Amino acid sequence: MRREQGRRAVFTRRMLLVGAGQVAIMGAMGARLYQLQVVESERYKTLAEENRISVRLIPPPRGRLTDRFGEPIAANRQNWRAMLVAERTDDVGATLATFAEIVPLTEADRARVERELRRRRRFVPVVVRDHLDWEEMARLEVNAPDLPGIMTDVGQSRIYPGGEAFAHVVGYVAPPAEADLDGDPMLELPGIRVGRAGLERAHDQALRGRAGSVRLEVNAVGRVIRELAREEGTPGQDVTTTLDAGLQQFAAARIAEESAAAVVLDARNGEVMAMVSSPSFDPSLFDTGVSAAQWREWTTNPRAPLINKAIAGLYAPGSTFKMVVALAALEARVVSPGERIFCAGVTELGDARFHCWKRGGHGWLDMREAIKQSCDCYFYEIAKRTGIDRIAAMANRFGLGLQPPIELPGARAGLIPTRAWKRATQGVAWQQGETLVHGIGQGFIQTTPLQLAVMTARLVNGGRAVEPHLTRAIGGVPAPGGSAGDWPLIGIPEAHLRLIRDAMAGVVNERGGTAYASRLPAEIGAEMGGKTGTTQVRRITMAERERGLRRQQDLPYEWRHHALFVGFAPSQDPVYACAVIIEHGGGGSAAAAPVARDIMAETLRRDPARRQAPPRPALQVAAAERSGR
Incomplete structure (x- = not known):
C-alpha cells in the first residue's frame, strides 16, 4: 500500500512538472505572438509591404540645349536597356552567364557591371546592356523566368544633332564618376549622365532636373505585377544659347x-x-563609351581635336x-x-x-x-x-x-x-x-x-x-548682358x-x-x-x-x-x-x-543679331521629337 501511494505521489509531481512546463511554453508562445502581432505589428506590416511594394526613382529627362532660334543642339532620344538588381538574384554570375547566351555581352561589359555592383547598393539597378533593338528586348522578355534580377526599361540617351560642329562648345555627357557621387541618389540611377565638358558641364545642375518615383507591386520573385502610383519628377531646364x-x-x-x-x-x-x-x-x-582605340587616336593627333582652340589655344597675336x-x-x-x-x-x-x-x-x-x-x-x-x-x-x-x-x-x-x-x-x-x-x-x-x-x-x-x-x-529666364548699355566704358x-x-x-x-x-x-x-x-x-x-x-x-x-x-x-x-x-x-x-x-x-x-527667327528651316531632329522633348 505504501509502495502504491509513493508511486502515485511521484506521478503527481511529474504531472505537475509537465503541466508547469506546458504552461511556460504556452505562455512564452503567447508572449511571442503578442510581441509579433501587437507590439511589433506595424514593423512587420511595413516589412511585408516592402516585400510587396518596390519604390524606384525615375530619372528626369535632361534639359535641351538650343541655339538662339530654338534649334536643338543637344537633345534626348529613347533607349531600350536591360538592368540588373543584385538583391533580386541569388547568383549574379549565373544570371549574367544566362543573359550572355540570350543577348551578346562582352567581357568589358561584364567587368563593368561587376565593378558597378561593388560600388553601389544591392537594390540599385545597374545597366547591363543599353541601346537594345526590339528583337533583343523581346528575347529578354520571353526568357525573363530564367533571368532573376534582370528587367528591361526605357531610358534616354543624349544626341547632338550638329555633331562635330558644336562639340567644343556644347561639350558632352558621361556616366558619373566616383568624385561626382555627392549623396544625391539620382546620380546612382542607371543611365544617368552628367556634363563633362562645354555647356553640358557649365549648366549641368540646371539641365539635370529632379528625379520622380514610381511604386510597383511585385511578386515573391520580384516580378512587377502592376504600377500602384507614380510621381513625376521635374525635367531639366532648357538652356537657350547665343549661337546661330x-x-x-x-x-x-x-x-x-x-x-x-x-x-x-x-x-x-x-x-x-x-x-x-x-x-x-x-x-x-x-x-x-569611347573605345581605347578612339581615345588613343584623339590624344595622339598633333592637331589636338579635343582642345577648344578658340578658348584654350595660345598664340602670339x-x-x-x-x-x-x-x-x-x-x-x-x-x-x-x-x-x-x-x-x-x-x-x-x-x-x-x-x-x-x-x-x-x-x-x-x-x-x-x-x-x-x-x-x-x-x-x-x-x-x-x-x-x-x-x-x-x-x-x-x-x-x-x-x-x-x-x-x-x-x-x-x-x-x-x-x-x-x-x-x-x-x-x-x-x-x-x-x-x-x-x-x-x-x-x-x-x-x-x-x-x-x-x-x-x-x-x-x-x-x-x-x-x-x-x-x-x-x-526661359533671360541671362544678363543682352543690352549694349549694360557694359561700362574703358576710357x-x-x-x-x-x-x-x-x-x-x-x-x-x-x-x-x-x-x-x-x-x-x-x-x-x-x-x-x-x-x-x-x-x-x-x-x-x-x-x-x-x-x-x-x-x-x-x-x-x-x-x-x-x-x-x-x-x-x-x-x-x-x-x-x-x-x-x-x-x-x-x-x-x-x-x-x-x-x-x-x-x-x-x-x-x-544677320542673327537682328533676326527673331532662323532664316531657314530648323534642323530635323526626329529622335528628339520621338522622345517628347
Missing part, C-alpha cells in the same frame, strides 16, 4: 580642313554667334596687336595720328637689327597708313617710345592677358608681359629690344582667338567692355577709336591694304574692316633672311607661320566682330583673311 546653328555649321565647314579656330561675336553685347575649333570630335561617343600699341602710344602722347615715321625696312637698336616684313621698307607713314600696310618699323618706333608697361595696361583694358568670363570650362588667360612679370618669373631685367618685338605682337605675348574677338569688339563698339557669353536664357577717346576703325577699314577696302583681296562680295551690300596678322613659330636665322625665305607652302608644315585675322562689319555701323586663327597657315592675308571674309559674309546674310 546655321552660322556655326558654316564656320565649322569653312575651316574643316585646317587646324584652326574662329569666333564671331555681337560687338554690342558680347553674345557669341559662332565658336568653332578644328579638328573636332563626335560628342555622342562619350554617351555610349602678331600684327593684330598693333591697334593696341597705337592706342597706348596715343594715350601716352608719344606720337600724334598725323606724325610720319620713316620705314627703311629695318630698325637698328645697338647691334641688333629688327626687320620689317616688307623688304626695302614702306617709306614715310602716318598711323593710319602704318596700320593699313602693317608696317613693322613704324610700330617698333612707337613701341620704343611708349614702353612695355603702358602697352600692357592698354592690352588689359581690351581683355588681353585676363581670364575671360566665358561659361566654358578650360578658357585660358594668356599672357601680356610687363617689366615686373619678367623680373618675377625669369629673374632678369626687361630689355628695350624686347619692347620692339612686342610692339608687333610677338615675344612673350600669348592670346586666344576669343580674346582677340573681344578686343576687336571693344575697338569698334565705342570702347565698351563687353564680355563674351554663350547663354541667352535658362528655363578710350572716341577720336582715337574712330581713327583705328578707319584704318582697319582701309586694311580691307583700299588698295595697299594687307587684306584688300578679301573684300566682302558686292552683293552683301556692306564693307568689312579688319587687320591681318602673321606670327613666326621659330626664329628665322640671318642666313635665311639674307638668301630670301622660301615660300611658306614649300616649308615643312610645322615651320610655317600662324595666320590670323580680326575683323568687324558693317564698317560704318559695326555689329559683328570676328577672329580667325589658322595654325601654320603661312600668312594672315593669304590664309586667315579669306576665311574671315566668308564667315563674315555668311553672318551678314543671316
Whole structure:
C-alpha cells in the first residue's frame, strides 16, 4: 500500500512538472505572438509591404540645349536597356552567364557591371546592356523566368544633332564618376549622365532636373505585377544659347580642313554667334563609351581635336596687336595720328637689327597708313617710345592677358608681359629690344582667338567692355548682358577709336591694304574692316633672311607661320566682330583673311543679331521629337 501511494505521489509531481512546463511554453508562445502581432505589428506590416511594394526613382529627362532660334543642339532620344538588381538574384554570375547566351555581352561589359555592383547598393539597378533593338528586348522578355534580377526599361540617351560642329562648345555627357557621387541618389540611377565638358558641364545642375518615383507591386520573385502610383519628377531646364546653328555649321565647314579656330561675336553685347575649333570630335561617343582605340587616336593627333582652340589655344597675336600699341602710344602722347615715321625696312637698336616684313621698307607713314600696310618699323618706333608697361595696361583694358568670363570650362588667360612679370618669373631685367618685338605682337605675348574677338569688339563698339557669353536664357529666364548699355566704358577717346576703325577699314577696302583681296562680295551690300596678322613659330636665322625665305607652302608644315585675322562689319555701323586663327597657315592675308571674309559674309546674310527667327528651316531632329522633348 505504501509502495502504491509513493508511486502515485511521484506521478503527481511529474504531472505537475509537465503541466508547469506546458504552461511556460504556452505562455512564452503567447508572449511571442503578442510581441509579433501587437507590439511589433506595424514593423512587420511595413516589412511585408516592402516585400510587396518596390519604390524606384525615375530619372528626369535632361534639359535641351538650343541655339538662339530654338534649334536643338543637344537633345534626348529613347533607349531600350536591360538592368540588373543584385538583391533580386541569388547568383549574379549565373544570371549574367544566362543573359550572355540570350543577348551578346562582352567581357568589358561584364567587368563593368561587376565593378558597378561593388560600388553601389544591392537594390540599385545597374545597366547591363543599353541601346537594345526590339528583337533583343523581346528575347529578354520571353526568357525573363530564367533571368532573376534582370528587367528591361526605357531610358534616354543624349544626341547632338550638329555633331562635330558644336562639340567644343556644347561639350558632352558621361556616366558619373566616383568624385561626382555627392549623396544625391539620382546620380546612382542607371543611365544617368552628367556634363563633362562645354555647356553640358557649365549648366549641368540646371539641365539635370529632379528625379520622380514610381511604386510597383511585385511578386515573391520580384516580378512587377502592376504600377500602384507614380510621381513625376521635374525635367531639366532648357538652356537657350547665343549661337546661330546655321552660322556655326558654316564656320565649322569653312575651316574643316585646317587646324584652326574662329569666333564671331555681337560687338554690342558680347553674345557669341559662332565658336568653332578644328579638328573636332563626335560628342555622342562619350554617351555610349569611347573605345581605347578612339581615345588613343584623339590624344595622339598633333592637331589636338579635343582642345577648344578658340578658348584654350595660345598664340602670339602678331600684327593684330598693333591697334593696341597705337592706342597706348596715343594715350601716352608719344606720337600724334598725323606724325610720319620713316620705314627703311629695318630698325637698328645697338647691334641688333629688327626687320620689317616688307623688304626695302614702306617709306614715310602716318598711323593710319602704318596700320593699313602693317608696317613693322613704324610700330617698333612707337613701341620704343611708349614702353612695355603702358602697352600692357592698354592690352588689359581690351581683355588681353585676363581670364575671360566665358561659361566654358578650360578658357585660358594668356599672357601680356610687363617689366615686373619678367623680373618675377625669369629673374632678369626687361630689355628695350624686347619692347620692339612686342610692339608687333610677338615675344612673350600669348592670346586666344576669343580674346582677340573681344578686343576687336571693344575697338569698334565705342570702347565698351563687353564680355563674351554663350547663354541667352535658362528655363526661359533671360541671362544678363543682352543690352549694349549694360557694359561700362574703358576710357578710350572716341577720336582715337574712330581713327583705328578707319584704318582697319582701309586694311580691307583700299588698295595697299594687307587684306584688300578679301573684300566682302558686292552683293552683301556692306564693307568689312579688319587687320591681318602673321606670327613666326621659330626664329628665322640671318642666313635665311639674307638668301630670301622660301615660300611658306614649300616649308615643312610645322615651320610655317600662324595666320590670323580680326575683323568687324558693317564698317560704318559695326555689329559683328570676328577672329580667325589658322595654325601654320603661312600668312594672315593669304590664309586667315579669306576665311574671315566668308564667315563674315555668311553672318551678314543671316544677320542673327537682328533676326527673331532662323532664316531657314530648323534642323530635323526626329529622335528628339520621338522622345517628347
